[in-house]
Amino acid sequence: MNPQELNTTHTQVSFFFLTGLPDLEDIQIWISIPFTFMYLLAVLGNVLVVAVVVLDHSLHEPMYLFLAMLAFNDVLLCTVTVPQMLLIFWQGPLAVAFPACLTQMFFVHALFLSESAVLLAMAFDRYVAICTPLHYTALLTGPLLFKVGLALGARSVAVVTPGVLLILRLDFCRGTIILHTYCENMGIAKLACNSITLNSIYGLSAALLTTGLDFVFISLSYWLILKTVLQLPSRKARTKAFGTCGAHICVILIFYTLAFFSFFTHRFGHHVPSHTLILLANLYLLIPPTMNPIVYGIKTKEIRIRVVGLCFRSE
Numbered sequence: 001m002n003p004q005e006l007n008t009t010h011t012q013v014s015f016f017f018l019t020g021l022p023d024l025e026d027i028q029i030w031i032s033i034p035f036t037f038m039y040l041l042a043v044l045g046n047v048l049v050v051a052v053v054v055l056d057h058s059l060h061e062p063m064y065l066f067l068a069m070l071a072f073n074d075v076l077l078c079t080v081t082v083p084q085m086l087l088i089f090w091q092g093p094l095a096v097a098f099p100a101c102l103t104q105m106f107f108v109h110a111l112f113l114s115e116s117a118v119l120l121a122m123a124f125d126r127y128v129a130i131c132t133p134l135h136y137t138a139l140l141t142g143p144l145l146f147k148v149g150l151a152l153g154a155r156s157v158a159v160v161t162p163g164v165l166l167i168l169r170l171d172f173c174r175g176t177i178i179l180h181t182y183c184e185n186m187g188i189a190k191l192a193c194n195s196i197t198l199n200s201i202y203g204l205s206a207a208l209l210t211t212g213l214d215f216v217f218i219s220l221s222y223w224l225i226l227k228t229v230l231q232l233p234s235r236k237a238r239t240k241a242f243g244t245c246g247a248h249i250c251v252i253l254i255f256y257t258l259a260f261f262s263f264f265t266h267r268f269g270h271h272v273p274s275h276t277l278i279l280l281a282n283l284y285l286l287i288p289p290t291m292n293p294i295v296y297g298i299k300t301k302e303i304r305i306r307v308v309g310l311c312f313r314s315e
Contacts, residue, residue, distance in 0.1 A: 211256070
């Protein structure tokens with residue numbers, strides 16, 4: 001089926017047509033190689049982290065449980081987009097049913113919000129552990145962690161659901177071709193013939209009030225952590241703390257920089273080539289899940305020891 005034949009005027013759609021990377025169709029097969037490697041590394045690394053934390057009862061502490069939450073979320077985050085993206089790169093444009101497209105859009109945005117929220121929870125955990133260690137066990141109890149997990153899921157659903165409902169109110173008369181590798185909110189909305197101002201305003205407001213505030217609070221937490229670290233009497237302790245916090249800060253900066261750059265350029269960067277926007281939109285969902293097991297898992301001594309032990313035992 002020729003994608004151009006689908007660009008007919010109509011208001012009801014039963015499917016969308018994902019095209020991949022405009023103008024880069026000839027080299028998509030080569031672009032798929034690093035993405036495949038990163039995806040396999042992300043899934044393997046995060047599954048190992050989850051397995052180690054779940055199987056070892058001595059790791060059932062806030063720091064490691066948050067790490068397992070992050071790893072589990074990472075597996076889901078990249079899996080809802082990357083396999084489909086690779087299929088498009090290998091076989092060409094892909095038709096996706098309208099309900100399936102909305103479902104994918106919901107999970108992409110919900111899991112992204114969950115990722116941001118878990119990073120915030122981990123930053124708070126480190127703040128309490130380093131800045132107020134005497135209150136750590138009293139503050140971060142099992143019931144509180146359970147409530148935090150429920151709150152993270154509830155926030156994602158509450159924020160993303162109105163965005164889906166705003167898509168459902170639209171009439172689509174600008175075709176069914178989405179220049180993307182997965183179903184993204186504004187990518188779908190731009191095909192509508194009625195106004196999408198409300199969609200854009202809500203998307204921007206939701207992003208700033210959730211991930212934007214998360215980033216502010218994470219930055220504040222690490223600023224207070226670094227101030228406390230600088231007051232440590234032992235140089236060795238300061239060096240170790242700086243090494244750990246520095247790695248965490250790098251991952252957080254990469255996550256939010258890619259995400260916000262992709263978010264704003266998709267709305268306001270009309271001069272940016274479409275394939276650049278699409279690559280960025282895929283990278284901000286794939287790079288953090290690839291790096292998190294290395295930075296948060298391998299650099300954590302207890303996780304590293306148990307991963308090595310698990311691998312040798314399996315052999």
